[in-house]
Amino acid sequence: MNIGSVIKKYRKEAGYTQEEMANRLGVTTPAVNKWENGNSKPDIELLSPIARLLHISLDTLLSFQEKLTDFEIGEFIQKMDKMFSEEGYEKTYQWAVNTIKKYPNCNLLIWQIAVMLDSRRIIGECDNPDKYDEQINAWYEIALNDEEEKIQHHAADSLFGFYLRKKDYAMAEKYLRYFSDYDPVKKVKMGQLYMKQGKTEDAYEKLEDVVFSTYTTLNLTFGTMITQALEEKNHEYAKYLAKKMSILANVFDMGKYHECAAMLNVVVAEKDVKGTFQMAKQLLENVDTMGDFRESKLYQHMKFRDTENPYAKEMKKALLEGFRTEEEFSYMNGYEPWDQFIHE
Incomplete structure (x- = not known):
């Protein structure tokens, strides 16, 4: 849903006409009309007043940001990759935290950011990798609850890999339930799990x-x-x-x-x-x-x-x-x- 649709939805719920809303915000009625039709967006200094007027949070008002295109996500990941080299792991991690706060409902972005941080610490690019376990896994868990099966599988795969590395085989197996018994990927992962457990045959x-x-x-x-x-x-x-x-x-x-x-x-x-x-x-x-x-x-x-x-x-x-x-x-x-x- 874009910001104009959000404004229109909650304006009607609040019982305001476009003219009444415009008067309360000190803007013109055509300006409100353009927002709702997607022809323009409110100035940034108006966002908080609009949210207060409509009795919604800024997160709700900005829910148009919850979904990103694959291209936009790719740009974030490219920026993140560059930051690892130029600014190091910790600063990149803090940037990731702030980015996810801005797009809390874009589970594909959350999963990809978590994977980037996870993979970099695995190859030794941070001094204390274990301290990031809780947050990275929390992001994986968020993605695990996505409505798209593909994103669920990505997250379950990442959590399976984490617990396999930690030798917590019971937890690793738990995440295989997200894969169908007919999915060959599940069988491969079961094979990996058995290998780690010494069940070679x-x-x-x-x-x-x-x-x-x-x-x-x-x-x-x-x-x-x-x-x-x-x-x-x-x-x-x-x-x-x-x-x-x-x-x-x-x-x-x-x-x-x-x-x-x-x-x-x-x-x-x-x-x-x-x-x-x-x-x-x-x-x-x-x-x-x-x-x-x-x-x-x-x-x-x-x-x-x-x-x-x-x-x-x-x-x-x-x-x-x-x-x-x-x-x-x-x-x-x-x-x-x-x-x-x-x-x-």
């Missing part, structure tokens, strides 16, 4: 689960992008994405089958006879590798139900049946290597 299992889940998400994402690219007849882009998908499967130790699978859709869309034959053959030959990730060192602390794929034979039959009967492979009919392959 639990930590590796939690972190490996993040790696595995990340592949699943990326695989789904790339698959969706490939499908869309093929619908748009953009085969070149689809092929590029399929190659990336193959590399991902290799990096995440998913097995040869997963390295080949994405490209089949591309060659089928292109009706590439030789390419389709090669990809189909590779898939069939590598069905047994679908569970290779279970044997990978990358997931050695995770617990999987099966150590091998008990359905490999059935999957091979299903693949062959699809190659024989699915309409999308009809363009392969008459290609001798294909006919021999699907009828083996």
Whole structure:
């Protein structure tokens, strides 16, 4: 809410007309009208009289300052960064206290100022870093109560880091409740917490689960992008994405089958006879590798139900049946290597 809107709101609540308010302040009625329409702002010496007349505090009157743009916040942080170098930690801290008093409701600014002060003391730029604990954490707690989930997460992350450094693991874990159980960031932080507590096996299992889940998400994402690219007849882009998908499967130790699978859709869309034959053959030959990730060192602390794929034979039959009967492979009919392959 800008200052004009604040004046208009509380003027009406106080029962004044614009003319009555103008007379009491010794200004013209058009001046009040311009304030309320946002065409001008009151002179600074009028702020206190306006607040008294409307029976509100200066903080309320100046509530237009509670929200800042990202650009404005960035300017404050740049100024703060420069102050550390030119004036030292303590003077910068005092400037931060005064700035937050001026913008007490801008939680993103409060969090960023707290982070700047926190990080500088961590790297040893102040003589007595512990004396700032209470105030910096109080600022984090303010940001923690913001209505935006993003700012809550930022603040919770900062408090988690603080208590992790202090080896107060119970308090560190408390702030993880602000993250969803489905959020991989929470799992990573749980892994960090377990490491600090000496629960190495639990930590590796939690972190490996993040790696595995990340592949699943990326695989789904790339698959969706490939499908869309093929619908748009953009085969070149689809092929590029399929190659990336193959590399991902290799990096995440998913097995040869997963390295080949994405490209089949591309060659089928292109009706590439030789390419389709090669990809189909590779898939069939590598069905047994679908569970290779279970044997990978990358997931050695995770617990999987099966150590091998008990359905490999059935999957091979299903693949062959699809190659024989699915309409999308009809363009392969008459290609001798294909006919021999699907009828083996």
